Amino acid sequence: MADSEHSAWDVRMKGFLRRSTVEEVLAWLDGAIRPLGPELVPLDAAAGRVLAEDVLSTVDVPGFDRAMMDGLAVRAADTLGASPYNQLPLEVVGEALPGRPFSGSVGPGQAVRIMTGAPLPAGADAVLPAELANIHGSQVWAQSEVPPGKHVGRKGEDIATGTRVLQAGRVLRPQDVGVLASMGIGQVSVIRQPRVAIVITGDELLPPGCPPQGFQIADSNGPMLAALVRRDGGVPHPAGIVPDRPQAILDAMRASADVVLVSGGSSVGQEDHAPLLLRQHGELVFHGIAMRPSSPTGLGRLEGRLVVLLPGNPVSCLCAYDMFAGRAIRQLGGRSQDWPYRRLRARLARKISSAVGRLDYLRVRLVDGLVEPLAIGGASLLSSTTRADGFVLVPADSEGAPAGAEVEVFLYDSPLRL
Numbered sequence: 219m220a221d222s223e224h225s226a227w228d229v230r231m232k233g234f235l236r237r238s239t240v241e242e243v244l245a246w247l248d249g250a251i252r253p254l255g256p257e258l259v260p261l262d263a264a265a266g267r268v269l270a271e272d273v274l275s276t277v278d279v280p281g282f283d284r285a286m287m288d289g290l291a292v293r294a295a296d297t298l299g300a301s302p303y304n305q306l307p308l309e310v311v312g313e314a315l316p317g318r319p320f321s322g323s324v325g326p327g328q329a330v331r332i333m334t335g336a337p338l339p340a341g342a343d344a345v346l347p348a349e350l351a352n353i354h355g356s357q358v359w360a361q362s363e364v365p366p367g368k369h370v371g372r373k374g375e376d377i378a379t380g381t382r383v384l385q386a387g388r389v390l391r392p393q394d395v396g397v398l399a400s401m402g403i404g405q406v407s408v409i410r411q412p413r414v415a416i417v418i419t420g421d422e423l424l425p426p427g428c429p430p431q432g433f434q435i436a437d438s439n440g441p442m443l444a445a446l447v448r449r450d451g452g453v454p455h456p457a458g459i460v461p462d463r464p465q466a467i468l469d470a471m472r473a474s475a476d477v478v479l480v481s482g483g484s485s486v487g488q489e490d491h492a493p494l495l496l497r498q499h500g501e502l503v504f505h506g507i508a509m510r511p512s513s514p515t516g517l518g519r520l521e522g523r524l525v526v527l528l529p530g531n532p533v534s535c536l537c538a539y540d541m542f543a544g545r546a547i548r549q550l551g552g553r554s555q556d557w558p559y560r561r562l563r564a565r566l567a568r569k570i571s572s573a574v575g576r577l578d579y580l581r582v583r584l585v586d587g588l589v590e591p592l593a594i595g596g597a598s599l600l601s602s603t604t605r606a607d608g609f610v611l612v613p614a615d616s617e618g619a620p621a622g623a624e625v626e627v628f629l630y631d632s633p634l635r636l
């Protein structure tokens with residue numbers, strides 16, 4: 219590539235000429251992303267996964283009429299008129315236990331001792347609970363009437379053959395796994411989880427677990443991104459810490475993955491290689507977004523992978539992940555594009571101000587039911603997101619809002635899928 223050509227798109231040390239809007243980026247992402255294909259997983263790995271196909275039952279559950287109480291399997295007609303003052307005699311002719319049915323048939327005036335879950339014997343049509351019978355060995359007396367069908371669980375009453383039990387797209391709950399098992403299903407077709415390579419760049423970074431030392435800092439984005447990826451149903455593949463060298467970054471971006479997240483070096487400094495690499499070797503669709511923090515975010519493609527270039531500043535990294543990468547990962551995995559954050563509406567304790575033309579991501583606390591903006595402007599203080607209860611978004615066309623105005627708060631405390 220000629221130098222003149224190179225300088226036309228090399229924004230390093232010049233700043234962004236134009237920033238894309240968040241809406242433009244989201245529209246591109248939503249249009250570019252299709253859910254991944256299906257894979258079969260055993261039931262014990264199915265909870266939390268997204269069902270790829272409808273599940274229709276090919277069996278009845280239960281597959282037979284069964285007792286719902288311990289007592290006597292009877293012919294309901296034989297109990298007609300029975301009461302504590304008019305006890306009616308029945309002859310016990312056998313026993314039915316779960317998994318061990320009574321092989322004969324219950325004739326008029328007869329009964330079979332039966333336990334909950336045992337098949338109802340032929341001839342019987344009701345269960346007289348033990349507490350409504352006077353039992354002396356094989357001689358029993360009914361002390362109450364039972365209508366036909368009483369305390370009998372019918373074949374197919376839980377799930378009838380042909381029923382659509384679960385729909386494609388369902389995020390499987392533990393009880394769904396139980397229902398699948400009840401139909402004899404041992405493995406299930408689910409949407410493949412996106413593989414997400416996490417490339418952490420920066421010569422100043424120490425691996426997690428190392429205390430900050432000299433001019434070096436510990437990598438906080440790697441562990442944070444891995445947890446976010448898991449939360450959003452992806453499988454993180456940490457690529458370790460990569461030095462600020464173009465070839466090393468390019469090699470790491472070529473990891474076998476559906477999505478590549480690159481942390482650091484996404485801006486316009488002289489050590490910011492990732493945007494240039496993506497433009498040279500793939501496609502850099504967006505670079506520079508009208509938002510704060512996270513303005514130096516980039517998005518594009520490299521040999522079929524979605525690549526998101528995240529700023530190294532940890533708050534920016536979190537914000538850019540949440541704004542773009544998380545949404546993409548959830549959609550690839552067949553999940554909702556929406557944030558997993560709970561929302562609530564509350565009034566501002568103090569005014570918030572914001573420049574028109576960019577979306578602001580403001581960390582806030584909830585104090586006595588009011589929304590208190592945290593007094594931190596910068597994107598480098600990650601502990602601000604730990605002190606915060608959540609965040610408020612100020613749209614690009616807004617200058618902010620006065621004290622007392624109602625705003626929507628997204629709460630950080632969302633359930634994690636770890």
Ligand code: AMP
Nearest residue numbers: 420436437438439482483484529530531
């Ligand atoms: P960069 O985006 O690479 O220019 O980094 C911006 C700032 O974020 C610098 O102060 C970096 O030291 C810091 N930073 C970059 N990567 C990380 C990381 N993985 N963990 C913590 N801080 C980082």
Ligand code: MG
Nearest residue numbers: 420482483530
């Ligand atoms: Mg860096």
